[in-house]
Amino acid sequence: MVVTAKDLRYSAGKIIKLAKSGKEITISYRGKDAAKIVPLKEASSPLASTSSSNTADIIAKTSGMWAQRDDLNDVDSFVRDLRRGRHAG
Numbered sequence: 753m754v755v756t757a758k759d760l761r762y763s764a765g766k767i768i769k770l771a772k773s774g775k776e777i778t779i780s781y782r783g784k785d786a787a788k789i790v791p792l793k794e795a796s797s798p799l800a801s802t803s804s805s806n807t808a809d810i811i812a813k814t815s816g817m818w819a820q821r822d823d824l825n826d827v828d829s830f831v832r833d834l835r836r837g838r839h840a841g
Contacts, residue, residue, distance in 0.1 A: 757781045 779787040
């Protein structure tokens with residue numbers, strides 16, 4: 753299926769539903785093919801295979817260089833410390 757960039761702008765929801773149903777959609781811009789929207793496979797997401805909601809597991813699967821950070825095991829306390837600021841006691 754081919755849709756124009758204008759169609760995508762005005763009907764993004766419908767086009768995404770079509771992609772979710774398994775159709776490949778080609779986006780044309782100024783008369784030339786510019787992009788393709790394809791349906792995702794279920795296991796392609798690193799979070800899709802995560803059986804637990806353990807934050808450390810999710811960070812290890814998705815964050816690359818951040819995976820070795822021990823201070824991110826408790827995300828809530830990490831964010832709280834960031835918000836507290838550098839000069840807070």
